[in-house]
Amino acid sequence: MMEGLELRHHTAEQAAGLIERLVELYLTVYADGGEFHNEDRYRRQLAGHMQRDGWDVVTAPIDGELVGYIYGFxxxxxxxxxxxxxxxxxxxxxxEDGKRTFAISELMVAPDWRRRGIAKSLHDELLAGRTEERATLLAEPDNASAQAAYRSWGWQKITALRPGWEHAPTYDVMVKQISPNR
Incomplete structure (x- = not known):
């Protein structure tokens, strides 16, 4: 893990004070993301997801600056x-039965902090100790670097999916086995 990086888990209640920082980083990462990646839609998504049982976010602050985070439920x-x-x-x-699949909704690292292993550290930290059989995430098909990273971390593409949000793109559905104990 990178020097100065301290990964921190937060429940929805603990993360309530971080919402502005989470949204700010999202808007930085998706500055050229088109109509779908807008502030209002993301705030609604985040608020809805934070209400899910078992929601967990792992943040990556370095010297007080939020440089990345990952969350799921x-x-x-x-x-x-x-x-x-x-x-x-x-x-x-x-x-689904509430225990089969852990969904990763967001994984992002600020542009100036990429290619330093932060995304992998966030990914591994969030999934460590999970008891679900598998994890899933939606990946943008044209994001070659993310696709390569996910494959190298053991993810497999299963199919595609277009969420019901207005202006939502079509994503690759990726799955990773995480707990053989089920």
């Missing part, structure tokens, strides 16, 4: 996460 039995998924998919792929 277990998918409940009645999830909308899989809405917009493209067929074909393996039988039972979207079946």
């Amino acid at each position: 277990p998918l409940p039995a009645e999830t909308r996460w899989w809405g917009g998924i493209h067929e074909p998919i393996p039988a039972g792929f979207t079946n």
Whole structure:
């Protein structure tokens, strides 16, 4: 892990005071992200996700500056996460019980801090000790560096999905086995 990097877990309650910093970094990372990556939509997404049981965010501050974060939550039995998924998919792929799948919703590192292992450290910290069978995330198909990183970390593309948000792009659905104990 990088010198000066201190990864910190926060529950939704603990993260309430960090919302402005989380949104600010999001807007920096997605400065050229088009209509979908706007402040209002992200604030609504973040507020909704923070209400999920088991929501967890890991932040990466260096000398008081937030340089990255990752967050996710277990998918409940009645999830909308899989809405917009493209067929074909393996039988039972979207079946959830609240304990099967941990969904990573965001992973971002400030542009000036990339390529230093921060994203991998955040990823590994968030998934360490998870008891779900698998994790999932949605990756932009044209983000070659993120796609390469995810593959090197053991993620596999399963299909594509277009979320129900207005102006949402189509993403690659990626899955990683994380707990063989289920």
